[in-house]
Amino acid sequence: xxxxxxALSIFTVTTAFAQDKQLLPGKINAATPVKSQGQTGTCxxxxxxxxxxxxxxxxxxxxxxxxxxxxxxxIYLEKAKNYVRRQGSAQFGEGGLGHDVIRAxxxxxxxxxxxxxxxxxxxxxxxxxxxxxxxxxxxxSIIKIKAPIPDNWVEGFTAIMDSYIGQPPASFTYDxxxxxxxxxxxxxVKFNPEDYVFLTSFTHHPFHQSFIxxxxxxxxxxxxxxxxxxxxxxxxxxxxxxxxxxxxxxxxSNKGWxxxxxxxxxxxxxxxxxxxxxxxxxxxxxxxxxxxxKLYEELLTQDDHLMHITGIEQTKQGKPYFVVKNSWGTQxxxxxxxxxxxxxxxxxxxxxxxxxxxxxDKDLQKKIAAAR
Numbered sequence: 465x466x467x468x469x470x471a472l473s474i475f476t477v478t479t480a481f482a483q484d485k486q487l488l489p490g491k492i493n494a495a496t497p498v499k500s501q502g503q504t505g506t507c508x509x510x511x512x513x514x515x516x517x518x519x520x521x522x523x524x525x526x527x528x529x530x531x532x533x534x535x536x537x538x539i540y541l542e543k544a545k546n547y548v549r550r551q552g553s554a555q556f557g558e559g560g561l562g563h564d565v566i567r568a569x570x571x572x573x574x575x576x577x578x579x580x581x582x583x584x585x586x587x588x589x590x591x592x593x594x595x596x597x598x599x600x601x602x603x604x605s606i607i608k609i610k611a612p613i614p615d616n617w618v619e620g621f622t623a624i625m626d627s628y629i630g631q632p633p634a635s636f637t638y639d640x641x642x643x644x645x646x647x648x649x650x651x652x653v654k655f656n657p658e659d660y661v662f663l664t665s666f667t668h669h670p671f672h673q674s675f676i677x678x679x680x681x682x683x684x685x686x687x688x689x690x691x692x693x694x695x696x697x698x699x700x701x702x703x704x705x706x707x708x709x710x711x712x713x714x715x716x717s718n719k720g721w722x723x724x725x726x727x728x729x730x731x732x733x734x735x736x737x738x739x740x741x742x743x744x745x746x747x748x749x750x751x752x753x754x755x756x757x758k759l760y761e762e763l764l765t766q767d768d769h770l771m772h773i774t775g776i777e778q779t780k781q782g783k784p785y786f787v788v789k790n791s792w793g794t795q796x797x798x799x800x801x802x803x804x805x806x807x808x809x810x811x812x813x814x815x816x817x818x819x820x821x822x823x824x825d826k827d828l829q830k831k832i833a834a835a836r
Contacts, residue, residue, distance in 0.1 A: 485726070485804055486744050487785055490777030492520035493709050496529065498801035500793035502590030505558030508681070509536045510791035511711050511770040512565035512818065516574070516776065518709040519820060520653055526571040528653060531575045533590065534632050534645070537625055538572045539564050543683055544621050552607050554807055556600055558592055559681035560709045560775025562770060562818045563662050567684070570657035573645025579636035582629040595628035661824065661832050664688040664816045665696040667757045674835045677816060679767035680776065688816050689832045693753040697811060700786070704776045704822040711818035712810075718759075720809050726797040727785075730808035744779045745799070751811040759812060767815045777804070786810055 496517040502508045509532040520528050539560055547556040582590065602624060606617045635644050638652065649655040669675040674687040691699070703710055721728040722739040730748045731737035759765040775787035785804040794801040821829060 485777070485785075485799060487777040487804065490657060490775060491705050491707075492775035492777075492785075493704065494518055495523070495709065495772070495774045495789055496527060498789060498794045499532075499791055500589060501532075501791045504536075504590045504592045506560075506590070507534050507594070507770045507791050508560040508562055508713075509533070509539075509565055511713075511772045511789075512562040514772040514789060514791070515562075515709055515711045515818060516565075516569065516653065516655065518772070519659075522707060522709075525652070525654060528532040530579040530653070531577045531580045531582065531632075534580050534627055535565050535568045535572070536560075537582070537629060537632060538568045540599065540620070540625060541621065542568075544599065545618070546602050546683055548606060548613070548617070552604065555680050555683045556603065557681075558596055558633070559767075560684055561677075561679070561682055561767070562713060562816065563686035563688075564684055566647060566657050566660050566818065567686075569649055569655055572654075573646050573647070574649040574653055574655060575636060576638055576648070579638070580632040582652045584630050592628070593623065598628075599624050611754075613741060617711065620708060622818060658808055659821050661819055661821045661829075662686065662688040662816060663691060663696060663699065663819060665691055665753070665756070665814070666692045666760060667753060668761075672835065674829055674832075679815060681713055681767055687836075689835055693751075693811055695809060696814070696817070699819065699824065699828075700773070700810070700817065701776060701784070703819050704773065704786070706823050708820045708823040709775075710773040711770065712773045712786075713767060713770045713815040713817065714810070715764075715765045715813040715815070717768050718764060718813055720813075722804075723792075723797050726799045726803050728803060728805040728813075730806065730812050744785070745781055745783055748806060748808045751808045757813050765813055765815070770805075773805075773817075774802075783807075 513530050513532045517528060517530055543556050547554045606613050636640055650801055664677055669690050671690050671692055674689045676685045677688050692756045719737055720731050722742050725742045727742045729742055729746060730751055732749050772789040773786050774789050776784055777787060778784045784807050788805050790801050790803055797803060
């Protein structure tokens, strides 16, 4: 998971505008303003939290600004315990996957940004580099102690987080009423972890079964339901057309992603491609399930960055683009923090998606439930 540093802007938007993008108006679903993850590798929390916020809007709940760092903090502690139990032979860092947010929200609850921002000492952007280094050194020092290790090592780890990102409240007031994180998630956000499904598409595991996706940041061994590539694409399109949004885990470092242009395409592989040459209707290379798998096995397509797909539009010639809300701030790219991703780029570079279960056909819901 890459760490990005993008300045926050005071200007926020909920959609990008079709006339600015040379795309025809399409299906754009409700989303909260673009945020910045700052100097952190916590895109997994920002993207999936944005999905939860869109779901509250879709359900008719007033706009809620949820705290990403509340979830990040809870996951840091989980990763720390996993790292110690495995005596350092495990991933410990800032990264995670979308299912971590769904699971953590169900277990620990949610809080509004106004109750816990994770910013201290007048900080204006998130930066976890120093904290992550301190936490890692602390955990390594615990592991090096001759057994038994101290029973209270978690207290020391928690104190480090408190010093950098503050201590979250056990209860708080929101709209004049007192809540705990658990009651806020249930009563205000209307959150239920069973309302979301996790999907992927790879050939090294059987289709229509679930498997643990093999990427470094899947420390919690999250399982994703495996479908053929075209089915994954069709699910994505139909979900957006039905008014739902999608969490998207993908690779944004591969050839074809252009932050400056605000587009992502799957260009010809002859070496002639230049990132600044992207146009909405440029010719793309053909994609396939086999090529997708090959690039994954070669470690070219990796779990690189998680974002939030909020809509779908097309060019005048009918070429579809997914409208993607990013977490690099509104100053990132030409479209106020939004990006436009072609079907081909999506097909080749997707690792996983998270979809509201209600958006899926009943037969598919049953198959997913049976595969658990």
